[in-house]
Amino acid sequence: MNKAFILLIFFLYAFTVYAKSNDEVAANDTTEVIKLNKQAYTNRLTSPEQTIADATKALDIAIKLDYKAGIGEAYRVRGIGKYYLNQASAAINDYLNALSTFESIKDLRSQAKVDNNIGNLYLDNNLTKALEYFKKALAITERLNDQSLMASLYMNIGNVYYRKNSFNQALSYYDKSNVIFTELKDSANLVQCLQNRGVIYYKLNQYDVAEKLLLKANQSAKQLDLNKPVASTNLTLASLYIDKGDFNAAEKVVQEGEAYARALKDEKLTNDYNYTIYQLESKRKNYERALYYLQMIFRQDSSIHISNESTQINLIQEQFKQEAKQRDTELLLVNQQNDRIKFWAVTVVAGLLLVVVGLLVSNVKRKNATNSQLTELNEEVSRQKDNLDRVNHHLEEIIDERTKDLQIKNKKLSDYSSYLSHQIRGPIATLRGLMNLEREGLVDEKECIHMMDKCVSDIDQKIIEMSDMLNDTSKTTA
Structure with a gap:
């Protein structure tokens, strides 16, 4: 017993350790x-x-x-x-x-983040769809009061308005996101805000402000090893320097930015740099080189246009497939739920039927048992009735015998009563006569006593005879 108990304790300990380890x-x-x-x-x-x-x-x-x-x-x-x-x-x-x-x-917060990401996908081919996703995500984010995600969405909504050439409206959203990212000390996103605001000021022809913001963004991105912002910032800086006529500065930032774009394997950025080089060479009046890049840009633009159209179609198709898949999943879940409901309904009905059958069987068994008991009781009653009939019959026989005996005894009593009155009346009359004679003194006293004694003896003898006759049923009176 002790060994079994120790083994059980060891097993429980081992299981606990294993579960904890898992x-x-x-x-x-x-x-x-x-x-x-x-x-x-x-x-x-x-x-x-x-x-x-x-x-x-x-x-x-x-x-x-x-x-x-x-x-x-x-x-x-x-x-x-x-x-x-x-x-x-x-x-x-x-x-x-x-x-x-x-x-x-x-998980609403994560859903909003994904909506934000999907909105970014549509920035290059469907601004209306992009804004729809950003605002959908923003509604959730404002409800959750998630400042970081809210700032990202403000920045992305600003990107939509930038692409719509609504520069002032875009700048207002960039400024909102910049304030929040500054409070959160989010260095990576602050670089993006600096770049976006620099681009807007460049589009508004405020070159000094734009250059200051873009250089600051470029420097911060390099410190944080953010390759894409460096490449993107240099692209805008190159355009800015070309517009200002500072071709050497433009060439320098183009070479640096193009290297980052190639390192990132970003074809779109590389194509943008080709266009910037075309602009630079055209401004320098190096037309042969400009023509080379223009032809390259034409081929790439055609490819990108086809790619963008294809991408938009693919996005819609993928969304449709995912929505169809989700509908199928929901339908499957509904069917499974219905199947579970049907299963439990059938189970409950089957259980109720079993209970009913059980009750019926039990009722039949009880009825059979009751009928069997009633049959036994009827048989017992019949036996008791037969016994009672026999007892009644016996009692009737006894009563008949007793009645006959009483009739005989009554007759005897009647006969003996007549006989006794006849037999005793004589001695009693003699006694009465002797008593009268003795009062009158007509008889001698001794003789009177002797005769009276004889009369009494006769009476006593008659009574004894009558008693014997009453007790002896074999004798009858004459």
């Missing part, structure tokens, strides 16, 4: 997913390819753990990496998977 492993893996996703997001402006690699690794681990929040974020961050590599069709697929995952766990 929990610790799961917690460590979850932490690894969070770390990889954060690392991937940080690299988005430096190395989008590394962003995709880290996010994919995080996604694999999160799927094994069934860690929904990690799965959704891995899809989202990987989509961002693909967006920075201009892989819009692949990006939208990841974004929609992320959105579906976050909706399943009702």
Whole structure:
């Protein structure tokens, strides 16, 4: 008994240690997913390819753990990496998977972040759709009072108005985001705000303000190793210097920016730099070189236009597929729910039928038992009735015998009564006569006593005879 108890304690301890170990492993893996996703997001402006690699690794681990929040974020961050590599069709697929995952766990903040990312995808081909997603995300963000995401959305809404050439309206949104990012001390996004505001002032022909903001953005981006903002900022600076006629400064920033664009493998940025070089060479009146870049730009623009049209179609198709998939999933869930309801309804009905059948069987058994008891009682009553009939018959016989005996005794009493009165009357009359004679003194006293004694003896003898006759049923009176 003691050995069994010790073995049980050991088993429980081992199981507890094993469970604790599994929990610790799961917690460590979850932490690894969070770390990889954060690392991937940080690299988005430096190395989008590394962003995709880290996010994919995080996604694999999160799927094994069934860690929904990690799965959704891995899809989202990987989509961002693909967006920075201009892989819009692949990006939208990841974004929609992320959105579906976050909706399943009702994570509104993450849903708003994905809506923001999808809005960025539409910036180059559908501004109305982009603004729709940004405002949808902003409504959720304002409800949650998420300052960081709110600032990002203000900046992206400003990008929409910039592309619509509504520069003052765009600047107002950039200024809003700049205030919030300054309060949050978000260095990476402050660089983006500086760049965006510099671009707006350049478009408003305020070159000095624009140059100051763009140079500051360029310097901050280099300090933070943010390759994409460096390339983008240099592109605007080159255009600014060309407009100012400072061709050497323009050539310098073009060479630097183009190197960053090639390092990023960003075809769109590279094409933008080709256009800037065309402008520079044209201003320098180097027409042969300008023509070369113009031809290159024409080919690339045609390719990009086709790509943009294809991207927009792919975005719509992917969205349609995802929505159809989501509808199918919802329909499947509804069917499963209906199947569960049907199953439980059938189970309940079957259970009720079993109960009813059980009650019927039990009732039949009780009726059979009751009928059996009633049959036994009837048989017992019949037996008792037969016994009672026999007893009654016997009693009747006894009563008949007693009646006959009483009749005989009554007759005897009647006969003996007549006989006794006849037999005793004589001695009594003699006694009475002797008593009268003795009173009158007509008889001698001794003789009178002797005669009276004889009369009494006769009476006594008659009484004894009568008693014997009454007790002897064999004798009858004459």
